[in-house]
Ligand SMILES: Nc1nc2c(c(=O)[nH]1)N[C@H]1C(S)=C(S)[C@@H](COP(=O)(O)OP(=O)(O)OC[C@H]3O[C@@H](n4cnc5c(=O)[nH]c(N)nc54)[C@H](O)[C@@H]3O)O[C@H]1N2
């Protein structure tokens with residue numbers, strides 16, 4: 221074939237949780253067009269403007285293609301051997317002196333969008349054995365993972381709305397029309413929501429801002445930020461007090477119902493109305509409407525997690541799903557069944573160990589470990605504070621916490637105090653500019669892909685994998701190999717290790733433990749594919765749809781999946797209770813002790829005065845957290861990092877539309893352009909996150925042209941939901957003055 225001939229390639233988009241199937245036109249070694257893949261049974265042709273940016277990302281001259289090494293204070297290109305040799309020279313002595321905990325690990329959002337990173341970061345973390353593990357999860361969804369773990373027994377047993385069959389969808393603190401869904405993989409949410417309304421169903425949105433999703437809804441209820449737990453408690457109180465609870469089929473699978481009525485009794489609609497900014501009558505009506513809908517689902521996301529009562533709110537979302545008989549029912553909130561890697565399809569069905577938290581605590585603040593992680597908000601103090609267990613070396617993988625986490629300025633100072641910082645990333649950005657060694661990952665187009673986590677959160681069961689679209693540049697390792705080499709260095713095996721042989725050795729150990737006498741045959745069947753692909757084949761073949769290495773001839777395997785470029789549909793969500801449960805009791809634990817106890821904190825806080833002005837975040841279609849502002853196709857157009865202010869607040873504060881204003885909190889401030897709009901409720905200002913690209917040393921030429929204001933510069937790294945350790949990013953008091 222002549223190199224200029226056009227070919228079509230199919231690739232799952234790695235840029236958000238929707239995981240859309242894309243059809244890429246490839247010509248002359250470059251991607252020349254990006255479309256949604258209409259033949260993909262899961263995403264059905266959906267795509268958003270970010271997909272087109274995959275091409276910009278691939279071609280971005282600022283994207284790193286060579287490792288960098290700090291020499292004389294400056295990050296300079298080096299060879300891979302030099303980079304690993306430097307790490308091997310510096311890291312083992314730090315571990316020898318300070319122990320395993322001297323190495324901190326931080327994983328960022330794109331880790332979950334790259335098969336090699338997700339599978340091998342977990343392995344690296346286990347092998348190193350450090351307690352200092354951090355990730356974007358504690359800036360995001362940890363409350364949902366904790367509440368799901370407590371209710372259902374596993375961190376990723378998160379029920380999602382069965383949107384195609386529901387008649388009523390209540391959305392709190394999420395804007396899936398823009399975000400394309402989170403902890404709910406639902407490409408084309410907007411189309412599905414319109415279809416819901418077209419068939420006579422209802423969409424209700426609870427959000428301080430009339431979002432793009434709220435604009436589509438039958439009803440928008442503006443809520444004071446941080447008050448969701450109170451709203452949901454009152455709704456549960458109404459259902460219980462008015463005898464509207466119907467557990468249906470779940471009755472025999474639920475524990476803890478008797479205590480629930482007492483626990484929520486103090487939170488009547490009248491008691492919480494002021495805190496929520498929603499009338500008691502409206503709260504009561506909402507509860508009754510939800511209870512009387514034939515098939516309904518409640519869904520809460522970012523807004524309900526990134527607040528002081530994030531775990532309570534996340535728990536109550538599912539309490540309402542249970543109380544209304546909608547959990548695990550078609551048209552309600554259901555558990556997907558992932559084809560591979562899902563803990564809730566493994567081990568004994570219906571019962572397990574549940575989840576444990578607080579098995580250890582962070583050294584400085586005493587924050588409990590959750591899901592093996594410490595709150596990212598603790599990282600700076602763990603680096604700064606001397607003593608046994610102090611973080612002296614740091615490995616960051618695909619993360620930019622200097623912008624994406626509260627009070628990045630403090631973290632940036634702390635990073636400069638490290639003895640060694642290694643970053644696996646594709647840019648020199650606000651965080652990696654602090655590194656001593658930067659190891660670049662491949663462009664997503666150069667790697668095969670399978671979504672390890674998202675099928676467990678998907679609107680429909682499916683299996684899809686993408687081969688690499690473009691060849692990998694000679695000499696550049698895949699990210700899983702980079703992580704494996706780092707693991708070898710940490711374990712004293714040396715940087716020069718043969719990564720493929722080491723990987724095969726580790727796989728043999730794993731399979732040996734799991735498959736016993738069958739291990740040699742299993743290893744033989746997995747063959748000599750690269751590491752992550754072998755793990756995927758193993759996961760698929762031993763998974764719930766798998767071929768069981770020949771036992772189920774029509775079952776799934778990597779070979780079978782690879783032969784289906786658009787993916788394989790595995791049907792609508794099916795009821796999974798009790799099989800999905802992994803609690804010790806084998807029941808849904810409706811009132812876990814930890815949450816019952818947290819209700820006292822909420823009750824004591826019910827009458828706290830509401831600040832005059834609080835800040836919330838805002839996601840935008842042409843932006844993705846902190847890292848896609850360097851891509852021309854997304855960066856063009858009107859500047860979007862504006863502060864939305866309600867007309868009544870603007871008048872009160874003397875702010876004009878288009879004027880610049882200073883936002884101040886916690887003794888820090890940023891400046892942004894004001895956009896006066898009744899889209900936000902009075903008393904709330906909305907500013908997007910992930911901006912602030914004006915820090916010296918970052919190499920993001922496009923982003924630096926319009927740096928924007930960093931919302932997180934205002935926030936407090938110590939303010940967390942104490943149960944999950946999740947940062948409070950929403951509802952923080954701010955002062956707003958003309959600049
Ligand atoms: N105030 C406020 N703060 C927030 C949020 C909010 O709503 N409000 N949202 C939070 C949420 S939900 C999240 S998930 C976090 C995200 O915060 P982070 O985990 O910091 O993720 P990103 O900001 O998306 O930055 C991604 C990083 O990965 C790098 N990267 C991109 N692609 C690749 C790749 O293929 N390989 C490698 N190795 N690196 C890559 C980028 O260069 C960048 O450094 O931000 C959180 N911060």
Ligand SMILES: Nc1nc2c(c(=O)[nH]1)N[C@H]1C(S)=C(S)[C@@H](COP(=O)(O)OP(=O)(O)OC[C@H]3O[C@@H](n4cnc5c(=O)[nH]c(N)nc54)[C@H](O)[C@@H]3O)O[C@H]1N2
Pocket residue numbers: 236237329360392393394395396398399400401402426427428429431443444445446447448521522523524527836837838839840841842843844845950951
């Ligand atoms: N285009 C785009 N898509 C993205 C991302 C992106 O940056 N850009 N980021 C991706 C990531 S990492 C994630 S985690 C997902 C997140 O996806 P979503 O969960 O949909 O997150 P947001 O769009 O931030 O929506 C959160 C909503 O909560 C509202 N809110 C704030 N505080 C409160 C509160 O106290 N109560 C209630 N009820 N609402 C509140 C905000 O106004 C906002 O509308 O999006 C993903 N998709």
Ligand code: SF4
Pocket residue numbers: 233234235236237238239240266267268269270271400407
């Ligand atoms: S919605 Fe998400 S997965 Fe789909 S094309 Fe856009 S960024 Fe990619």
Ligand SMILES: [Mo]
Pocket residue numbers: 329360
């Ligand atoms: Mo996120």
